Amino acid sequence: MVENRPFLTFxxxxxxxxxxxxxxxxxxxxxxxxTHDIATLMSGPVPLLPGSHLIENYSMIxxxxxxxxxxxxxxHMALNSLIMAVAITVGKISISILSAFAIVYFRFPFxxxxxxxxxxxxxxPVEVRIMPTYKIVADLGMLNSWAGLTIPLIASATATFxxxxxxxxxxxxxxxxxxxxGAGPMKFFRDILLPLSRTNIGALCVILFIYGWVQYLWPxxxxxxPGYYTLMMGMKRMxxxxxGVIQWQLVMAGSVLAMLPPILIVIFMQRLFIRxxxxxxx
Amino acid sequence: MPVLxxxxxxxxxxxxxxxxxxxxxxxxxxxxxxxxxxxTLVFFIWPAAQAVKSSFEREDPFGLSTAFxxxxxxxxxxxxxxxxxxxxxxxxxxxxxxxxxxVLGLAFAAAVDRLVRTGRVYTTLLVWPYAVAxxxxxxxxxxxxxxTTGLMPFFLEKVGIHWDHDLNGTQAMILIIIAAAWKQVSYxxxxxxxxxxxVPQSLMEAAAIDGSGPVKRFFTISLPLLSPTTFxxxxxxxxxxxxxxxxxxDATTVGGPAQATTTLVYKVYQDGYLGLNLGSSSAQSVxxxxxxxxxxxxxxxxxERRVQY
Numbered sequence: 306m307v308e309n310r311p312f313l314t315f316x317x318x319x320x321x322x323x324x325x326x327x328x329x330x331x332x333x334x335x336x337x338x339x340t341h342d343i344a345t346l347m348s349g350p351v352p353l354l355p356g357s358h359l360i361e362n363y364s365m366i367x368x369x370x371x372x373x374x375x376x377x378x379x380x381h382m383a384l385n386s387l388i389m390a391v392a393i394t395v396g397k398i399s400i401s402i403l404s405a406f407a408i409v410y411f412r413f414p415f416x417x418x419x420x421x422x423x424x425x426x427x428x429x430p431v432e433v434r435i436m437p438t439y440k441i442v443a444d445l446g447m448l449n450s451w452a453g454l455t456i457p458l459i460a461s462a463t464a465t466f467x468x469x470x471x472x473x474x475x476x477x478x479x480x481x482x483x484x485x486x487g488a489g490p491m492k493f494f495r496d497i498l499l500p501l502s503r504t505n506i507g508a509l510c511v512i513l514f515i516y517g518w519v520q521y522l523w524p525x526x527x528x529x530x531p532g533y534y535t536l537m538m539g540m541k542r543m544x545x546x547x548x549g550v551i552q553w554q555l556v557m558a559g560s561v562l563a564m565l566p567p568i569l570i571v572i573f574m575q576r577l578f579i580r581x582x583x584x585x586x587x
Numbered sequence: 588m589p590v591l592x593x594x595x596x597x598x599x600x601x602x603x604x605x606x607x608x609x610x611x612x613x614x615x616x617x618x619x620x621x622x623x624x625x626x627t628l629v630f631f632i633w634p635a636a637q638a639v640k641s642s643f644e645r646e647d648p649f650g651l652s653t654a655f656x657x658x659x660x661x662x663x664x665x666x667x668x669x670x671x672x673x674x675x676x677x678x679x680x681x682x683x684x685x686x687x688x689x690v691l692g693l694a695f696a697a698a699v700d701r702l703v704r705t706g707r708v709y710t711t712l713l714v715w716p717y718a719v720a721x722x723x724x725x726x727x728x729x730x731x732x733x734x735t736t737g738l739m740p741f742f743l744e745k746v747g748i749h750w751d752h753d754l755n756g757t758q759a760m761i762l763i764i765i766a767a768a769w770k771q772v773s774y775x776x777x778x779x780x781x782x783x784x785x786v787p788q789s790l791m792e793a794a795a796i797d798g799s800g801p802v803k804r805f806f807t808i809s810l811p812l813l814s815p816t817t818f819x820x821x822x823x824x825x826x827x828x829x830x831x832x833x834x835x836x837d838a839t840t841v842g843g844p845a846q847a848t849t850t851l852v853y854k855v856y857q858d859g860y861l862g863l864n865l866g867s868s869s870a871q872s873v874x875x876x877x878x879x880x881x882x883x884x885x886x887x888x889x890x891e892r893r894v895q896y
Binding site for chain 1: 606607622626629632634638702710713719731735769777795830833838865868876879
């Protein structure tokens, strides 16, 4: 701060507290709604103070509630989300770090072509090629499988470029020293590059875990078997009821549980998260 | 995906460099690249090529034969008032979400930047919505605005506004704009904050000595210096709104009422996956690809400029 202006500082605090209140409002209301029964919710606007049905609602959603909509158990869907997020994180990081290693530490014919092929993935999000991608996955017999859910999502130009960028900052002397000592490329990769990349891998893990956890369109396309439903698919199913009322207290309990893991990761790994998000050229 | 685009704020030319000394191996680099290239070719480039191909073809009703029809699907799209509406609607949606989330993100960043000790606490309080899945964000706001249980319609009724996003298209659009912007504020906030924190303190002090107050300093020093960040965020946000908001629409308004929230991506899904209209859906996909390419091109082009200055 350049000069001391107590009133402006007071206004700043007031603005930020108000801002936080507005940002947190939908989540606060969700938590409150998840502690009431459906009769209370349907009888008018949602109360502003917690009710007495917290344990009832959460134990219901964790044990039986979703079965009513033809959904698997909630904890089953949570496990599916976890598997998907972890598989995407590990898959993206593994294939990206290897590609970056190849692009930075080797010269070979068609290097430029390989580079542009990777680059092109930036311009082809799933959303613009829904039908043909669905078709190829169907032709390969990968519908309703973990492979179909995760493999098409793990190509990543961005992670490759992040590693490339980092490798370029690793001193050339490291490579020369390794070569003098007779280390081959894979030994150099495993014993030197990989340990040096720890922080970058950590930052990417945070970002990619969230990316995998919140996936929606892709699982919607390739899974029809409820056994593969993730939490995000479950959300949609719980609010799409043909007749009768939406069980809002359970939907809200489900929302709270579905957003908890990534939010906790962002809050407790904030440094890695911000690094992963804003890392740019250095 | 567009969230991660931030990693690549560098020129394609520079991306091509290698180390001065490299390993000698004929086979190894290909093996290392194989998984990434294989997935990209099979699940990205091949489907994209298929989309381009079938956008020029028509399948007979039994799927037995296809005929080349040239630009027919594209011509039909641009003659279809529904498609033009979806195009304009998507533009309104993208610009509204971008403007709303960037203005709020900048305001929060400017406020946090003023505070020395408590800044980190507020940062923590403001970043977490990034981690909320779009589908959950949609459902939360949908509930808040629900006509029987929601808080918002209750208060809006008191000021004479009747809220029902199931019937009123404009209100449905406002709903998805709020939900989409809410999720994106934290992203913009973090980038603006990083930008503000890199503004040289000496400039601020010099301006303060010359008698300009905090507000004037913000508009005459910080804001102009933030323009690269602002431009970068503008592209990222447009990209986000166009492509990453599908779950918000699908879980809440399902494109309705009466198509009022059918964005371009949602229309591809409806026409292709639900309506099985391959030709038209492919043509729409190709048009979307062109939009992403333009956005990516503009982004890289601008970075090249910035490097020269």
